[in-house]
Amino acid sequence: MVNGKMVDLSTNIGALELRNPVMTASGTFGYGLEFEDFVDLSKLGGIVVKGTTLKPREGNSYPRMVETASGMLNCVGLQNKGVDYFCENIYPKVKDIKTNVIVNVSGSAIEDYAECARRIGELDNIPAIELNISCPNVRQGGMAFGVTCEGAASVVRAVRKAYPKTLIVKLSPNVTDIAEIARAVEAEGADAVSLINTLMGMAIDVEKRKKILSIGTGGLSGPAVKPVALRMVYQVAKAVKIPVVGLGGIMSATDAVEFLLAGASAVEIGTANFIDPAVTVKVVKGIENYLQRHGFQSVRDIIGAVE
């Protein structure tokens, strides 16, 4: 509290109101329900659920994960039961969670993205989607769309026509200039961008002289990527007018505040959930403490406030 007053943690991503800036990153928090024993989900700004595709996907073979210095590589490859399964079996279980439940929509063809988004758009209690044009672990589509301005624009254009609610586009860091991709999706009507998805990496078992991951490469996440993510969030926030959601290696409230100062209107916490399943609520509390300690009345006061 500042002089006895509560600080205001609320923020927004376009028309989407968040009670605080802390959301969870897709693929790291399941459907939220997996973490109910650890976290009061209503204390979060939002939950971005697993990547969902039009058709079911088995994902890549095992091994899918390698621990690395301050992080991990994964090549899960968008394993999910498809949008029909989500609508029929999972939506009924998550629709009453008292926070913004956002679906990460993935695909490998433009029509699939648009159709999947349209189906999710019919669900009353899903106020937004995060469009994943940046998954490094699927052979067709995925990141391929996200690494060129034309590719990114073409997916967003098709999805924008099919999806009227808040559209967040998740960007790949595996590009030469992320700001230009951000501008391209902004021009097609994206309401916000989120970044970064994982950085493409690799690991080799020297004893066996073989690649460890089943598909050879994977996406790097965790604190190892944070400085890269922070730099990109800063660049993109300067380049576009739409809100930016920052993610990449956030482990603590201090990390989250860095992203807010760099220009993010909200943050997503991903890999840290694996280390501390209750980290999200601790980050919310820590941001509140930071604001109180520095005499800010609202989290909005620190968005982009880096000098």
Next chain:
Amino acid sequence: MKKEILDLRVTHSESVGTGCVFLKAVPVEGSLPECQPGQFAQLMVDGPGVFLRRPISIHDVEGNEISFLVQVVGEGTRWLGSLKVGDIVNTVLPLGRGFCFGGEKREERGERNELSGEGAGVSSIHDSYSTLRQEDIISLFSPLSSLYNKRPILIGGGVGVAPLLFLGKRLKAKGIQPTFLLGARTKEQLLRLDAFREVGEVLVTTEDGSMGERGFVTQHSSLFSSLSPLHIYTCGPSPMMKAVARLAREKGWPCEVSLENRMACGVGACLCCVEDTTTGNRCVCTDGPVFNINDLKW
């Protein structure tokens, strides 16, 4: 079963076998949540070069004290193995689905991870105990009965013996006498034999013949008598479990195995630890670590 994040205080640390550490710990505050044999805990490693938690089988629970067997294989397990009495280790538990054994409520196993799939595998779980008749139970204690007929055999190799002690104790508490068949390369590598002997009969194989029968667990004479065990439970190196599973399948014995695929989250969120099953990729951390062999493509 509610999962909890708990700080545990180490109450006992002892080197056992070769490069293995037997740890006991109690919650710093409050009490342990209810744990089942075959479940595991995710232990936080606060050491250099380690990022993820380490999934460790629950070796035993006695009152408010839990124990683990940690085989030192890398930096994470080295740190866990170096814990001293009084040290604190942050733990998430209990995780996963344990072994299926007599009297267990079926509903508990009924709800598989429905979020990632449609409750697969449940139908094929053999509850061999449901077919156990009263005379079978009597025969378990009859000196005239065959030693291994209608008894569960718990087959462990290396540090894979860990969850079998807890399972054996729970079986014994239900009046079902477990037989342990434990294997290692040499007798020095056998772990906590005395603790197992307190719970049931212990049969041993060593590859060098330094104790028990020479060879692999799957070559032990007990498995080749004309009578059949009630149930096989196994945990150990993957080639050993596959050999046990093959034998069980040939003989038509119900068999459960405990897998240890590399995992990150431990709660079914990241989908890294999947096993390719008859119903597709399933998380070892939530649909397992214990699987009926009928659900596996082994």
